[in-house]
Amino acid sequence: MTTALAPRTPLTAADRCDRCGAQAYLRVELARGGELLFCAHHAREHGDKLREIAISVHDETDKLSDTPATASEDEH
Numbered sequence: 001m002t003t004a005l006a007p008r009t010p011l012t013a014a015d016r017c018d019r020c021g022a023q024a025y026l027r028v029e030l031a032r033g034g035e036l037l038f039c040a041h042h043a044r045e046h047g048d049k050l051r052e053i054a055i056s057v058h059d060e061t062d063k064l065s066d067t068p069a070t071a072s073e074d075e076h
């Protein structure tokens with residue numbers, strides 16, 4: 001039986017982007033220890049770089065696709 005890593009705790013509204021303080025949707029575990037949190041914007045901006053230095057990336061940015069980007073307007 002393989003000893004699996006403990007299930008990741010889902011990100012919550014209390015998790016904040018290290019760059020701008022917005023709600024975090026990406027948690028990056030660094031190979032040298034420690035972790036970083038990023039909002040969807042910064043996750044996208046630093047995504048390639050992060051995957052180079054990370055041993056584990058917990059990505060919840062797909063949660064955002066459920067949210068309508070713009071409110072529908074009444075064009076009547």
Ligand SMILES: [Zn+2]
Pocket residue numbers: 017018019020021022038039040041042
């Ligand atoms: Zn950010």
